[in-house]
Amino acid sequence: MSRYPGAIDCDIHPTVPGIESLLPYMDDYWQEAFVSRGIDGLEMASYPPGAPISCRADWRPAKGRPAADAATIARQSLDVMGTALAICNPLTGGQVAVSESMGAAVCRAVNDWICKEFLDKDARFRASIVVPPQSPELAVEEIERRAPDRRFVQVMIPVAVEMMLGRRYYWPLLAACEKHGLPLGLHAGSLHRYPTTSNGWSSHYIQDYVSHSQTFEDQLLSLIHEGAFLKFPGLRVVLIESGVSWLPGFLWRAIKTWRGVRAEVPYVKRSPAEIVREHVRLTAQPFDAPDAAAVARIIEMIDSDAMLLFATDYPHWQFEGDRAVPEGVATPVLAKMLIDNPIATYPRLKENPTWA
Amino acid sequence: MGLTLERDVGTAPAETKTRLRIIDCDIHPYLRTPRDLDQFLSARWRQHLAEYGKGTRGIYAGRGTYPRFMPNTCRRDAWPAGGGLPGSEVDFIRSQHLDPNDVEFGVLEPLLEGNSPRNVELQAALCSAFNDWQVTHFTDLEPRLRASILVPQDDAEAAVAEIEKRAADPRFAQIQLSSRTPEPLGRKRYWPIFASAERAKLPIGLHVGGPSAAAPSASGWPSFYVEEHQVLSHSMPTQAASLILEGVFDRYPNLKLILIEGGFAWVPSLGWRLDANVAKMRSEVPHLKLKPSEYLRRNLWYATQPIEEPEHPQHLRTIFDWIGWDRIVYSSDYPHWDYDDPRLAIKIAMSDGERRAIFRGNAEQIYRFT
Numbered sequence: 001m002s003r004y005p006g007a008i009d010c011d012i013h014p015t016v017p018g019i020e021s022l023l024p025y026m027d028d029y030w031q032e033a034f035v036s037r038g039i040d041g042l043e044m045a046s047y048p049p050g051a052p053i054s055c056r057a058d059w060r061p062a063k064g065r066p067a068a069d070a071a072t073i074a075r076q077s078l079d080v081m082g083t084a085l086a087i088c089n090p091l092t093g094g095q096v097a098v099s100e101s102m103g104a105a106v107c108r109a110v111n112d113w114i115c116k117e118f119l120d121k122d123a124r125f126r127a128s129i130v131v132p133p134q135s136p137e138l139a140v141e142e143i144e145r146r147a148p149d150r151r152f153v154q155v156m157i158p159v160a161v162e163m164m165l166g167r168r169y170y171w172p173l174l175a176a177c178e179k180h181g182l183p184l185g186l187h188a189g190s191l192h193r194y195p196t197t198s199n200g201w202s203s204h205y206i207q208d209y210v211s212h213s214q215t216f217e218d219q220l221l222s223l224i225h226e227g228a229f230l231k232f233p234g235l236r237v238v239l240i241e242s243g244v245s246w247l248p249g250f251l252w253r254a255i256k257t258w259r260g261v262r263a264e265v266p267y268v269k270r271s272p273a274e275i276v277r278e279h280v281r282l283t284a285q286p287f288d289a290p291d292a293a294a295v296a297r298i299i300e301m302i303d304s305d306a307m308l309l310f311a312t313d314y315p316h317w318q319f320e321g322d323r324a325v326p327e328g329v330a331t332p333v334l335a336k337m338l339i340d341n342p343i344a345t346y347p348r349l350k351e352n353p354t355w356a
Numbered sequence: 357m358g359l360t361l362e363r364d365v366g367t368a369p370a371e372t373k374t375r376l377r378i379i380d381c382d383i384h385p386y387l388r389t390p391r392d393l394d395q396f397l398s399a400r401w402r403q404h405l406a407e408y409g410k411g412t413r414g415i416y417a418g419r420g421t422y423p424r425f426m427p428n429t430c431r432r433d434a435w436p437a438g439g440g441l442p443g444s445e446v447d448f449i450r451s452q453h454l455d456p457n458d459v460e461f462g463v464l465e466p467l468l469e470g471n472s473p474r475n476v477e478l479q480a481a482l483c484s485a486f487n488d489w490q491v492t493h494f495t496d497l498e499p500r501l502r503a504s505i506l507v508p509q510d511d512a513e514a515a516v517a518e519i520e521k522r523a524a525d526p527r528f529a530q531i532q533l534s535s536r537t538p539e540p541l542g543r544k545r546y547w548p549i550f551a552s553a554e555r556a557k558l559p560i561g562l563h564v565g566g567p568s569a570a571a572p573s574a575s576g577w578p579s580f581y582v583e584e585h586q587v588l589s590h591s592m593p594t595q596a597a598s599l600i601l602e603g604v605f606d607r608y609p610n611l612k613l614i615l616i617e618g619g620f621a622w623v624p625s626l627g628w629r630l631d632a633n634v635a636k637m638r639s640e641v642p643h644l645k646l647k648p649s650e651y652l653r654r655n656l657w658y659a660t661q662p663i664e665e666p667e668h669p670q671h672l673r674t675i676f677d678w679i680g681w682d683r684i685v686y687s688s689d690y691p692h693w694d695y696d697d698p699r700l701a702i703k704i705a706m707s708d709g710e711r712r713a714i715f716r717g718n719a720e721q722i723y724r725f726t
Contacts, residue, residue: 051637052636052637052639053633053636053637159575160573160574160575161575161576162575162576163575163576163577164573164575164576164577164578164579164583165575166579167579190574190575193576194570194571194573194574194575194576195570195571195574196574197540197570197574197590197594197598198536198568198570198571198572198573198574198587198588198590198591198594199535199536199537199538199539199540199541199568199570199591199594199595199598200538200539200540200568200569200570201539201540201570202540202594202597202598202601203540203542203543203598203601203602204601204602204640204641205637205640206601206630206633206634206637206640206641207540207594207597207598207601209633210597210626210629210630210633211574211590211593211594211597212574213625213629214573214574214587214590214593214594215573215574215575217586217587217590218572218573218574218575218578218583218587218590219573219575221578221582221583221586221587222575222578222579222583225578225579225580225582225583226579243625243629245624245625245628245629246622246625246629248621248666248671249619249621249622249625249664249675251667252621252664252665252666252667253586253589253619253621253664254586255665255667256662256665257582257585257586258582260425260585260693260694261425261581261582261585262582263425264425264580264581264582265580265582273667286629286632288625288628288629288632289625289628290628290631294624294628294678297671297674301666301667301668301671301674303667303668317636
């Protein structure tokens with residue numbers, strides 16, 4: 001008996017086994033470049049492969065990379081959970097490369113690899129189009145190349161990029177997402193163009209990881225106050241692996257600050273909380289609350305049953321056994337999290353042939 | 357100071373005696389004129405300031421990077437009738453804030469970039485000058501006001517010297533640091549300051565703002581004050597996490613820090629998030645003796661202003677419950693525009709004990725008021 005029959009898992013992480021897996025999806029120039037220069041090991045610093053959180057111990061293979069093939073993921077997660085659909089969010093170094101052309105080459109290869117190794121092998125998989133945030137122009141090219149395949153349901157970038165995301169520099173990327181009905185997924189992680197905290201580089205990985213929620217807050221403020229949601233009213237943003245319990249305090253502060261100095265952004269005529277509740281969704285893994293009472297109270301504070309999306313964050317270590325949802329999530333909220341909210345957030349999921 | 361509108365500043369609100377004499381942990385003193393500092397600076401530094409300015413990390417030579425929304429960030433009605441900046445006249449501070457609100461003690465938090473120059477020798481000279489100025493222009497005129505020992509935080513040796521110079525002086529209630537230090541505050545370079553604070557039994561008031569060497573966000577520079585004003589408060593959880601993870605509170609278990617003007621709704625979530633991740637990655641911080649959330653409840657206090665305003669006011673009580681009623685201290689931020697009136701700011705019903713803890717009792721446990 002599976003734990004969450006029919007659930008839609010909005011965040012799983014297939015791992016690229018190594019550069020050799022991507023070479024078949026690269027042109028001659030890049031194949032030559034990666035081989036002759038000996039470039040491999042492009043895992044993001046935001047997820048050190050050996051860090052306990054990067055893979056739960058019982059999912060870590062004796063050798064090789066975890067979550068590296070469709071059968072393993074199906075066995076360790078989809079079958080156990082009863083997942084109907086799972087969105088693959090591969091975290092690879094293409095998105096952080098300092099060279100935008102190399103970054104784009106890796107992103108293209110990752111998207112093609114996901115297609116061949118996951119989407120084509122198990123009908124339960126869906127995927128995000130990973131794009132190079134280093135170049136909105138190349139990101140748009142990649143969206144245009146991959147969007148026709150309806151199994152790609154989202155565009156994904158790390159949350160900490162090279163500028164605040166609401167800036168006009170990124171508007172072509174936001175426009176492409178809106179045009180194709182693809183939410184923009186922001187995943188915990190950084191291009192490390194700036195220190196990981198506003199006080200500089202922290203000493204500990206734990207602090208880097210914990211601090212990502214701050215960058216999610218920063219990017220929401222940027223998108224709101226630069227007017228991105230006014231320019232692109234159909235844009236949906238999904239915060240992936242941001243945690244959840246930071247959200248109410250953020251909303252309160254955003255309302256208060258906007259009320260105080262909204263004359264600076266006169267075009268923002270609705271409260272930031274209202275804008276966030278309309279345009280923004282969060283994967284509910286991790287949740288970051290200690291017990292059922294706190295979980296219930298945080299959900300009450302969020303005051304929206306539409307915002308949370310079920311996710312396991314597999315193979316990252318967020319929970320034990322099969323208890324992917326913390327206690328304290330009331331049954332009606334859980335039902336929406338598991339199926340309704342993901343479908344409403346990712347319109348392409350409705351096209352699942354097994355539901356036709 | 358640029359233009360100000362000609363206007364009648366009106367009269368102070370009618371005196372309403374509250375039953376409780378309160379302690380205000382955040383009052384900002386300002387210079388009537390920059391010349392007021394001259395008597396406390398050597399000719400060498402007066403010349404330096406005239407020629408090069410303070411040399412902070414901002415983009416403008418003589419003002420902050422993000423223009424605020426009010427002149428000098430202050431309440432429109434806080435400008436003294438006789439001229440000078442808000443917060444620069446003791447008489448007016450007394451009649452507008454201390455008397456009507458029955459403030460028994462008010463802790464001065466000078467925000468005049470004394471600790472912001474990149475040149476640490478200038479930092480040391482300015483901090484010492486601001487410390488002399490606080491006692492001469494404020495605490496000696498109004499004993500309810502207590503000064504902060506501003507220290508050149510980027511040069512620990514000089515900072516310790518300044519602390520030791522002032523520590524025995526009862527006119528100083530705390531040591532003041534800025535929340536946006538150039539490096540995370542848990543780093544070893546700052547440890548001598550903590551050792552000195554613990555030795556002197558003085559708390560550290562960590563006030564929001566300061567001279568960070570990093571961008572306001574891990575994704576760069578926000579465009580607007582409406583963003584930056586909120587983003588700035590991230591320096592508080594960042595410093596709390598850094599102090600905890602670097603083992604500062606294990607090494608200095610009696611250290612007390614008050615986080616001032618950084619909000620507090622983030623405290624529970626930070627504790628839960630740190631606890632969850634430290635539990636999984638204990639191997640990175642084997643030196644920690646307690647769970648991170650336990651240090652948040654043992655070594656840190658949180659000032660109220662700007663008060664959190666949940667969409668449903670009762671959730672403020674939940675936040676206080678989660679943080680601990682013994683951790684919250686009232687602050688007004690006088691004379692800034694987002695000043696919190698002690699009679700109006702906290703919009704939930706409180707018991708006498710709860711009110712007393714926040715408006716007085718907790719601060720008495722932290723500060724030295726003699």
